[in-house]
Amino acid sequence: MDFATLSPFLVEVVVGGLVLGFVYAIIALGYTMVYGVLQLINFAHSEVFVTGAVVGFEVFRVLAGVNMNGYLKLLIALVAAMVIAGGLNVLIERLAYRPLRNAPKLVPLITAIGVSLILQDVLRIIEGFQGRFDLTYTLPQGFAGPFCGPDSSCAGVGSFLNTIGVRVKVTDIIVIVVSLVSLAALNYLVNRTRMGKAIRAVAQDRVTAGLMGIDANRMISATFLIGGALGGISGVLFGMKFGTVNAYSGFDPGIIAFTAAVLGGIGSIPGAVLGGLTLGVIQNLIGAMSVLGGVLGIANLEAIDASYQRIGAFIVLVLILIFKPTGLLGKSNVEKV
Amino acid sequence: MTAAPRKPARASQAEQSVLLLLFFLVTSAALLVSHNNDLLAQMGTLGTVLKNPILDAVMVSLFLANILFAYLWRAHPAVKATVALGSLLFVLPLAGRADTSLLDLSIQIMIFAALALGLNIVVGLAGLLDLGYIAFFAVGAYTWSIFASPRFSEILSYFGENPGAGATGTLALGAVSLVGGLGGYLALQRRRAEQVRPGAAWTAALGMIVALVAWFFLGRGVFTLSEQPWSLVGLGALLLLCAFVLGGQALAQARGRDVRGGLLNFSRVIAALLGVAGVFLVTRAALVLMSGQAEGLSGGINPALFWLFLALSIFTAAVVGVLIGLPVLKLKGDYLAIITLGLGEVIRVLALNLDLYSAGSQGITPVGSASVPGFNALAGRLGFEESQYNLLFLYLLVLVVIVVIMLVNARLDKSRIGRAWIAIRDDEVAAQAMGVPLLQTKLIAFATGASFAGVMGMIFAAKQTFISPESFVLNESIMVLAMVILGGMGSIPGVVLGAAVVALLRFRVLPGLGEASANVDWIPQQVNPAQLQKLIFGAILVAMMLLRPEGLLPSRRRQLELHHDDNQEDDSGQGNAGALGKGNQGDVYSPGLAPVKENDRSGGAK
Numbered sequence A: 001m002d003f004a005t006l007s008p009f010l011v012e013v014v015v016g017g018l019v020l021g022f023v024y025a026i027i028a029l030g031y032t033m034v035y036g037v038l039q040l041i042n043f044a045h046s047e048v049f050v051t052g053a054v055v056g057f058e059v060f061r062v063l064a065g066v067n068m069n070g071y072l073k074l075l076i077a078l079v080a081a082m083v084i085a086g087g088l089n090v091l092i093e094r095l096a097y098r099p100l101r102n103a104p105k106l107v108p109l110i111t112a113i114g115v116s117l118i119l120q121d122v123l124r125i126i127e128g129f130q131g132r133f134d135l136t137y138t139l140p141q142g143f144a145g146p147f148c149g150p151d152s153s154c155a156g157v158g159s160f161l162n163t164i165g166v167r168v169k170v171t172d173i174i175v176i177v178v179s180l181v182s183l184a185a186l187n188y189l190v191n192r193t194r195m196g197k198a199i200r201a202v203a204q205d206r207v208t209a210g211l212m213g214i215d216a217n218r219m220i221s222a223t224f225l226i227g228g229a230l231g232g233i234s235g236v237l238f239g240m241k242f243g244t245v246n247a248y249s250g251f252d253p254g255i256i257a258f259t260a261a262v263l264g265g266i267g268s269i270p271g272a273v274l275g276g277l278t279l280g281v282i283q284n285l286i287g288a289m290s291v292l293g294g295v296l297g298i299a300n301l302e303a304i305d306a307s308y309q310r311i312g313a314f315i316v317l318v319l320i321l322i323f324k325p326t327g328l329l330g331k332s333n334v335e336k337v
Numbered sequence B: 001m002t003a004a005p006r007k008p009a010r011a012s013q014a015e016q017s018v019l020l021l022l023f024f025l026v027t028s029a030a031l032l033v034s035h036n037n038d039l040l041a042q043m044g045t046l047g048t049v050l051k052n053p054i055l056d057a058v059m060v061s062l063f064l065a066n067i068l069f070a071y072l073w074r075a076h077p078a079v080k081a082t083v084a085l086g087s088l089l090f091v092l093p094l095a096g097r098a099d100t101s102l103l104d105l106s107i108q109i110m111i112f113a114a115l116a117l118g119l120n121i122v123v124g125l126a127g128l129l130d131l132g133y134i135a136f137f138a139v140g141a142y143t144w145s146i147f148a149s150p151r152f153s154e155i156l157s158y159f160g161e162n163p164g165a166g167a168t169g170t171l172a173l174g175a176v177s178l179v180g181g182l183g184g185y186l187a188l189q190r191r192r193a194e195q196v197r198p199g200a201a202w203t204a205a206l207g208m209i210v211a212l213v214a215w216f217f218l219g220r221g222v223f224t225l226s227e228q229p230w231s232l233v234g235l236g237a238l239l240l241l242c243a244f245v246l247g248g249q250a251l252a253q254a255r256g257r258d259v260r261g262g263l264l265n266f267s268r269v270i271a272a273l274l275g276v277a278g279v280f281l282v283t284r285a286a287l288v289l290m291s292g293q294a295e296g297l298s299g300g301i302n303p304a305l306f307w308l309f310l311a312l313s314i315f316t317a318a319v320v321g322v323l324i325g326l327p328v329l330k331l332k333g334d335y336l337a338i339i340t341l342g343l344g345e346v347i348r349v350l351a352l353n354l355d356l357y358s359a360g361s362q363g364i365t366p367v368g369s370a371s372v373p374g375f376n377a378l379a380g381r382l383g384f385e386e387s388q389y390n391l392l393f394l395y396l397l398v399l400v401v402i403v404v405i406m407l408v409n410a411r412l413d414k415s416r417i418g419r420a421w422i423a424i425r426d427d428e429v430a431a432q433a434m435g436v437p438l439l440q441t442k443l444i445a446f447a448t449g450a451s452f453a454g455v456m457g458m459i460f461a462a463k464q465t466f467i468s469p470e471s472f473v474l475n476e477s478i479m480v481l482a483m484v485i486l487g488g489m490g491s492i493p494g495v496v497l498g499a500a501v502v503a504l505l506r507f508r509v510l511p512g513l514g515e516a517s518a519n520v521d522w523i524p525q526q527v528n529p530a531q532l533q534k535l536i537f538g539a540i541l542v543a544m545m546l547l548r549p550e551g552l553l554p555s556r557r558r559q560l561e562l563h564h565d566d567n568q569e570d571d572s573g574q575g576n577a578g579a580l581g582k583g584n585q586g587d588v589y590s591p592g593l594a595p596v597k598e599n600d601r602s603g604g605a606k
Helices: A003-038 A045-065 A070-100 A106-129 A157-163 A170-192 A194-204 A206-211 A216-242 A251-264 A269-296 A308-323 A330-334 B013-034 B037-042 B045-051 B053-072 B077-098 B100-125 B134-147 B151-161 B167-190 B198-222 B230-254 B260-293 B303-328 B333-353 B373-381 B386-414 B416-426 B428-433 B438-464 B474-487 B492-517 B533-547 B556-562 B596-602
Strands: none
Touching: A003 A045, A003 A170, A003 A194, A003 A216, A003 A251, A003 A269, A045 A070, A045 A106, A045 A216, A045 A251, A070 A106, A070 A170, A070 A216, A070 B533, A106 B333, A106 B474, A106 B533, A170 A194, A170 A216, A170 A269, A194 A206, A194 A216, A206 A216, A251 A269, A251 A308, A251 B333, A269 A308, A308 B303, A308 B333, B013 B037, B013 B045, B013 B053, B013 B077, B037 B045, B045 B053, B053 B077, B053 B100, B053 B492, B077 B100, B077 B386, B100 B134, B100 B386, B100 B416, B100 B438, B100 B474, B100 B492, B134 B151, B134 B303, B134 B333, B134 B438, B134 B474, B151 B260, B167 B198, B167 B260, B198 B230, B198 B260, B230 B260, B303 B333, B303 B438, B333 B474, B373 B386, B386 B416, B386 B438, B386 B492, B416 B428, B416 B438, B428 B438, B474 B492, B474 B533, B492 B533
């Protein structure tokens, strides 16, 4: 392989990384919303996100035989995942975090770890009753193929990508579009509505917000609902991107998304997106290292395999926390959420 | 009407002594009988009933409760001592002779108790939530198992086949680099910025860069691996970085700032790098030089070195603890939790990928153990079979180690450093203001906790005779955390109790229930108790935090602290009377960052 074939490969790696990054960004938003309001790392968020993925799988499975537009199925899956994951997140907050609102910081953190463990097994049991463990998504017709194949007509960006030899799948486009739409919706919700204003007020100072007539508990519940709904969306997107999920597959993306939230400056919404995209690209680059090593003839690079992707995220996390603990966009983080 | 004499609320000491002895005798008898297969075979139906896994788990638990009761009840000290020592030194080994799984279980419990005691120092005393704690356990385990297994000879033969360079040349370069780097570091360490002329600081920094370049070209002459295409590129990148740093300093100086301290720091870093490179080169050269003996070491090193390695594993784990702690202990709370989780995973992934040293996912086997000739004769005379000698030896060793660890823990708890830990846990800013050096104190906590885990890791490797990265996943760290939480953070007996309960649940009760329910029709396979570990321990964590955050056997301080609210008349913080940003007090410029900047003002760290 030489550089002529290598450059489309690199573009593909970056594009793939961006797609992955959008999934991470949406998960990271779930962390960052909750953190912004409660200063709590919701360890259970990775399971909330897996719940969304499982719901998406179930919807696609049930609707597989139904003759219906694929995008309508996707919409149903997204809505169902949002509702269930959001509800689950609210329930977790109500049962596990609210009673501990005034406890020392370590206490809710340990509770969150416990909740995450419980949810993992519950998900495994629920799916296990149907004899399933690895859930393979059955995507609607037309989703699985390339976005701009040789036989399909395409124009604009698609044709450009096609001419330089970069393959983009339909699911990739869906991931990007859905992410952008949910980001826009979140932005509207947080910055333009009364509820968003109230949430921001609670994030800044819960006591004073309470004195101003804002029901802090309701706003915290709303935050968990929004965070959970975002988790549900990202779960479905994750399932579509990777094809398979199981009860335990929340750990890795969860950690990476948390890293993304910290990288961008935890509590900051644009930060979470920036962090997610950066990490997605970094991760894909690490995954491509061994190919690069083969091309450049560097044995040490060839030895780097996919298991180093996680290490890459951790090293980024360590470096960020040491050198710029406020994150990339942390300066604008005076006002949380 | 005369008042009836009030019945004492608790039984008197004598009554409790009798009760304790009785309980001890009954449970011991039950344990001894139910673990004697020959006897059970003669008893017919009763024998099969006694062999039932659930009943067995109950009996083992009741027996172990002896020791707890001996601690808790107000019995006569002599009776307490008899019961505790009798259970541990007499009944358990005796029952274990017939059923080695019992000894195995006891060793597991004590290993986990030591782990929990170590984590207790880190989490319970110093308040640093470490989710990667199991990594230290892994360090100890690998330290021993690489050397005490055929792995070592494979490493040697690999280096014999790929020497990379003349061993003597590498050794010489390594030694020079080690001495030069360390010497330079120490020399620079002693210099104070304010005593150095600006010119001297620049000379030191440039001299170090020249030394680095000279070292590199010397290395290329000696070491053929440096003929790789990337080596020159690497040097270029390094020099570019140096130029960048120096340029920055020059710019700062031009702006009128004092850069002497920065330059000295920079030189120190390069000197340390040279020293570390020296360590690697010397180790490599030593391995190449030793490669001739690969054949002779195919069964691992001399088992007598076990004792040396026992010390070495403590040391290695403590060093790794410091290395992990140094960069991350600036952080606190949830940030620290997640970053230690990450670093723990890094160590596991390294173990998984450094195939040459750790055999990757296959794991290292067989790992040897110490052979103590006199002890074997003794064990033989006590009626143990030859295959059981080692287990009995490890049991007694673990018993000794855990006693030592508990003593150390108890002393630390009351010592100056222990009080410093508690002060940091309760209020970092206040502790710092009182002159507690934050980083140093936290590092000691990390290193102490790590060393306990390290020594137990080594014993674990010797017991299992098999080590693989599987044993060091995140779940194990959480299990240890569950032990500390369940027993009571900061309380030594509590933590040991927590370890016993969790280990019993994991290794006896749940598998026992699973085995018993495997053939019951109406219990589906998915909810087999043996597979519900995560659910159960997650539920324990949540339930403990919600209902009894101070643990089963709380330490007095912690109990007061957590139930502070109960004693207050008007503390009815409903919802929003919250402690938002509890970690945000003081001049913290990030929610996760401890106010280390304050150090200089309060004169803490120096």
